[in-house]
Amino acid sequence: MICNTCGNPVTPFQFVHGYVVAFDDTRAVGLTLPKATADEIAHEAPHYAVLSAIPPSTRSLPSRPPTW
Numbered sequence: 001m002i003c004n005t006c007g008n009p010v011t012p013f014q015f016v017h018g019y020v021v022a023f024d025d026t027r028a029v030g031l032t033l034p035k036a037t038a039d040e041i042a043h044e045a046p047h048y049a050v051l052s053a054i055p056p057s058t059r060s061l062p063s064r065p066p067t068w
Helices: 036-042 043-050
Strands: 021-023 031-032
Touching: 036 043
Parallel strands: none
Antiparallel strands: 021 031
16 A cells, blocks of 8 residues: 555554453463453553553553454
């Protein structure tokens, strides 16, 4: 695909498959979560982000819950 404005090549993308992994407090064991749990986390993202190990200097955009 080519950009209509500048003519540069562009490639749109979608996440077709995804997963959510939860780790224990020591980050030694991780489990892939089932869809229902991943949906719950997506709907409460700000709450779970506070509990995560995201470095303070990380910049991220709020995501919206999946529409499966």
